[in-house]
Amino acid sequence: MNSSASNLQNLDLWNEEMSWIYLPSAIIITVCFVVGFITNSTVVLVFALRLRHSRDDRYFIPFLSTVDLFGLVVNLVGIWVIRHHSVSANTNSVLLCSLQWYVCSAIGCFSAFLLIGIAIQRYLKVCRPCGKQMTLRYRRLLLIVAFVISTSISIPFAWYYDLVKTTNDKFNATGYVCKQKESHRNGPVIYSITISSLVFVNILCLVILYSFIGRAIYQQTNMKKKRRSSAKRRNNLIKETNIDSDYPTTMREETSYQIQNDGLSEYCDWTLEKRHNNDRDLSSTENRFTTNMDAKSKTKSLGRYYQQLNKRVDRFTCMFLVITAVAMVSYIPKATMLIVESLDPSFWDNLSNTERSVAELVYRLHVLHHTSNALIYGYFDTRFRKEIKNMLNSFVGK
Numbered sequence: 001m002n003s004s005a006s007n008l009q010n011l012d013l014w015n016e017e018m019s020w021i022y023l024p025s026a027i028i029i030t031v032c033f034v035v036g037f038i039t040n041s042t043v044v045l046v047f048a049l050r051l052r053h054s055r056d057d058r059y060f061i062p063f064l065s066t067v068d069l070f071g072l073v074v075n076l077v078g079i080w081v082i083r084h085h086s087v088s089a090n091t092n093s094v095l096l097c098s099l100q101w102y103v104c105s106a107i108g109c110f111s112a113f114l115l116i117g118i119a120i121q122r123y124l125k126v127c128r129p130c131g132k133q134m135t136l137r138y139r140r141l142l143l144i145v146a147f148v149i150s151t152s153i154s155i156p157f158a159w160y161y162d163l164v165k166t167t168n169d170k171f172n173a174t175g176y177v178c179k180q181k182e183s184h185r186n187g188p189v190i191y192s193i194t195i196s197s198l199v200f201v202n203i204l205c206l207v208i209l210y211s212f213i214g215r216a217i218y219q220q221t222n223m224k225k226k227r228r229s230s231a232k233r234r235n236n237l238i239k240e241t242n243i244d245s246d247y248p249t250t251m252r253e254e255t256s257y258q259i260q261n262d263g264l265s266e267y268c269d270w271t272l273e274k275r276h277n278n279d280r281d282l283s284s285t286e287n288r289f290t291t292n293m294d295a296k297s298k299t300k301s302l303g304r305y306y307q308q309l310n311k312r313v314d315r316f317t318c319m320f321l322v323i324t325a326v327a328m329v330s331y332i333p334k335a336t337m338l339i340v341e342s343l344d345p346s347f348w349d350n351l352s353n354t355e356r357s358v359a360e361l362v363y364r365l366h367v368l369h370h371t372s373n374a375l376i377y378g379y380f381d382t383r384f385r386k387e388i389k390n391m392l393n394s395f396v397g398k
Contacts, residue, residue: 007089010173014087017171021357022083025364032371033076039374040065040072042388050387058384059139060118061377064111064323068370071107074100075367087175091163097178098158105154105195108331108366112202113146115327118320119209126216126317153195160188182345192342196335203332206324213317319380323373330369333362 043065051058078100085093121134134142163176180188337359341347351359377384 007173010168010171011087011089011175014168014171014173014175015085017353018086019083021353022079022086022360024357025360026079026083028361029075029079029364029367032367033072036068036072036367036371036374039371039378040069043374043377043384044069046384046387046391050391051384058381059136060114060121063143064114064118065374065377067107067111067114068373071104071111071370072367074103074107075364075370078104079364082178087166087168087173087177088163089175091176093178094163097163098161100178101161102154102158105157106150109150109154110146111327111369112199112331113142113150115320115324116202116205117142117146119206119213119324122213122317122320123209126213156187156191160191179348180342180345189342192338196339199331199335203328206328210321210324213321217317319376322376322380326372326376327369330366333365337363 044062047058047062047065081096081100117134117139121139124131124133160181161178162181164179164182165174166177166179167174180192344350348356348359378388
């Protein structure tokens with residue numbers, strides 16, 4: 001009895017020390033949770049109430065935000081449970097240990113598959129705009145396949161992670177810690193290396209796809225510059241020759257050509273809006289220029305047109321590119337450390353308290369991915385920001 005009571009007291013001291021080690025991670029994750037919960041909830045709410053019928057560019061955004069919400073909740077609960085009770089005196093919480101690892105892995109995998117799906121969709125729209133696109137049917141199929149694969153390949157985490165009996169010489173205590181099983185070492189090592197390798201393969205695929213997308217956008221930018229120069233030369237010629245009667249027809253043809261072949265992807269905000277209002281814009285253009293406009297007015301109008309075209313960038317591709325870059329930065333450290341801890345079972349035990357505190361923080365850096373996505377949406381998607389303002393104004397008006 002005295003030995004058991006002494007061990008429990010020593011376990012309390014051990015848990016107290018571990019609580020300080022986990023404190024920086026707990027604070028960072030809590031802050032990320034508060035920010036991410038507000039922003040991701042806003043995204044889901046706006047898409048549910050005001051953007052339900054938005055174009056296919058935004059299709060994956062609410063699903064990604066929902067995954068981020070689950071990821072934030074799981075990480076918050078996990079870090080505070082570990083901080084208050086990282087070492088157990090028994091194996092009663094073995095189910096919680098396995099479930100936490102399984103859910104975290106499934107969420108991370110599902111998010112990674114969504115990013116791949118988004119990258120493929122951007123690639124088709126930018127690099128193969130006239131080819132077959134990702135229809136609603138294929139987007140739904142991708143979600144189902146991603147969910148099934150993510151929940152399936154994460155099952156071994158529940159098997160290989162358990163409450164492992166661990167002894168701490170510093171406190172002369174023995175307890176159970178949630179980590180990889182030390183028995184059957186080959187299985188966890190092979191699985192961890194496989195999962196980590198899939199992370200790096202995923203990143204490589206994203207880099208390749210966005211490299212092609214970046215090259216296409218660069219070519220489109222150069223094309224826009226050439227067309228702008230050509231239009232300026234044509235406008236100067238019109239001004240010099242004073243052919244006012246031919247200008248409306250010329251302007252109509254030039255505008256129609258630019259709208260349909262402006263060198264931008266068909267999913268760009270500006271292009272879609274132009275094409276949606278194509279007939280109205282062309283009619284307005286014709287009526288405007290059939291009046292007796294002088295050459296100076298024509299120059300200013302055409303200049304504004306090209307200035308607007310030049311300032312528009314492919315916001316959606318840039319948005320998803322930034323999201324992907326943040327995901328890379330967030331998951332590469334965890335994938336690396338997952339391999340290291342699998343190859344070296346005593347990796348965590350050999351670290352000092354300060355080193356382990358930093359390592360734990362880096363290990364959970366993926367929470368930044370779940371937090372930042374909604375902030376990136378708000379920055380790049382002007383329609384999304386507009387709908388937030390409209391929704392707030394409607395609530396305030398009530």
